[in-house]
Amino acid sequence: MLLATLQGGPAHGYRIVELLRERSSGTFELAEGTVYPALHRLEREGLLLSRWEVVSGRRRRIYRLSRRGESTLARRRRQWFELADAMKEVLA
Amino acid sequence: MLLATLQGGPAHGYRIVELLRERSSGTFELAEGTVYPALHRLEREGLLLSRWEVVSGRRRRIYRLSRRGESTLARRRRQWFELADAMKEVLA
DNA sequence: GGTTGATACCTCGGAAGCCGAGGTATATGA
């Protein structure tokens, strides 16, 4: 979900949480204690790149997808829909 | 998924794993170390009921949905589809 | 008689993820 949110363009952690809440119509309310460690993990794995920015006195870490992140997102998106289809069969 | 599998009628653990694999066309391959503790958990929570059976020398624990299990399944099924819809938006 | 494979159950412990709680700091508006 974090990777997908960044496909629309770079964003910082706090903003990613907002975008995710908006785009899911309030369904996904990720806690900060979930998101920040997850972003660090994704960067360590080479799927995200980050740079620091200061906007009106406040520092932000801006994340964007790396090339590997993009292809990983594409793969995981396919995996998700496969899982969702299987789930639909199981729940039917 | 375990609750959903049992909606078609009672079954024992080993059989549940098979049914899940069949109904998901091979997508869900749950390990025994996952399933047996999960079934115990669901029974402890009052969502499943079990009885022992012996078929040609082999003992089986047959599980079935309790009334609470049925209503919980209905609720979680709705929650799942809500999540899947939100996910679709996020991935779009 | 012994071996293999399928059936059928179980527990244990490492690894990973979620998130509430707590902490730091800045800008804005009442």
Add this chain to the structure above:
DNA sequence: TCATATACCTCGGCTTCCGAGGTATCAACC
């Protein structure tokens, strides 16, 4: 001055997954 929003972070408890290991039965084969 105080609250609220913005913006980052870590820590530790809790839960779940599952590989590994264990037990036991039955059928088929050599």
